[in-house]
Amino acid sequence: MTGEAKYPIPNIKALRDERNMSLTEVAKIIDRSRMAINRIERGERKLTMQWAEAFANAFNVPVAKVFGDDVEIELISPEWLETEMNRHGLKRIDLADALGVAPSAITGILKGTRRISTEEAKVINEWVNSSKEKVVASAPARAATVPLRLLKKDGGKYTFAGKAVGTTPSLPSQINDKGAYAVVQVGFEMAPKYEQGDVLYAVSDRPARIGDYVVATLTDKSVLIRRLTDAGPEGYTLSKIAEDSGVKIPESDIERLDLIVGSTSV
Template sequence: MRRITPAKKSRFVQMLENAIEAEGGSQKAFAEKHDIGQQTLNTWIVSGRVPTKQFHQRLRDVLKITQDQLDELLAEVENRRAAAYEASVAQEPPNGRIAGGKMPENRDNSVPVLGRAVGGELGEYEFNGEALDWVMRPPSLAGVGDAYAVFVDGESMVPRYRPGETVWVHPHRPARKGDDVVVQLHRLDDSHEPPYGYIKEFVGWTSNKLILQQHNPSKKIEFDRESVKSVDTIVFAERV
């Protein structure tokens, strides 16, 4: 499964991690203090994403640098991410193809595999709408035209799901407490980026939050309701 996260840390990430360490080492506390958002901070550090302009003033203050210096750091981040993406494209077949480069003859008997693995502690995926592969359609998804599957990547849901397994998703079945789901989220800090998401256990909703459970390490995860694009129920899983 393709990853586009650069292998080594950029100077920006190194400086950011040093700033976090200088303030006690907690990403959560750092994000709250500087009004950044822990998930946003995590995408900068783990996924190599480029901060949008709305965060530039805060980053200049935190890192004690000028805008020109910040622009130079972020240009390096962008160049490294682009290079990592080009390398990943060269190593793998195009999205939307199955083994041998052929599309399935009968789409009624198959569903697309969506969600390009990004990684990180939470097991992030990017949902850009492109099919990574096509897999068989289980009976539980017969007639569900927009059903899809996701390749499990990372160990955030071990022992429930392990890397290499496939989960099949029903996008219209309401999630109940204890159901496993694929949650897709809007990037509120950058509307031009595709949605991202995670495989997690559904706990429930509050008035303004979505509550999920991660298994490894075990912890509750919250997302603002306004950032949630969809909560899609997993109905079948198998190692294929």
């Protein structure tokens, strides 16, 4: 039994059928799970820009073709831009300089409250690509992997399941962070930002800002994957993705607050 479509039905199945490609073949090409692709095809899971680019490369078509002819998409989505900046450690102030705007305008773009013009989209694409190349070129020799951790349910709460179960390729934004790690997201409803089974990449040396997504470890060793929506003398407010308000936790009850800088969908 399949679920109901929650998102616009993309053009993926039609593109597959035109090429006589099975779900398994596509999954192998883009290195994603067959089940996740099937859910996206049916509109049960959101087609993000990251996924759309992977499908576009697999089918050798423009990204817009993946979304479908009747679906309007932005040339640059705030979600894609935020993900790329976090994954590669790119700074907002540098993007503001590239666009010739105030840093507050970048905040508006990332929050989705400021629209991006066609010309700005071209500049952003060029800036992201050139900045990524500079990061790779200037990166010092480093470990190419980070520990991969799992979560387990313990008495109604989630905790880290002992030691890391292995390693996974690191992100450029995790360079030189000795506390960097990856964790498989389970048990926390954070769709469409993060789905169950996604691998989240976190760093410990960069402070989280309001609106960032974090992995919070409490003093009782329980773990929360949430969005930071407020911070003050009374503590931190951690919320689900669809909420502006959440649970306020005293600072004394938080052992560490690690910033999520990227994710990989399964």
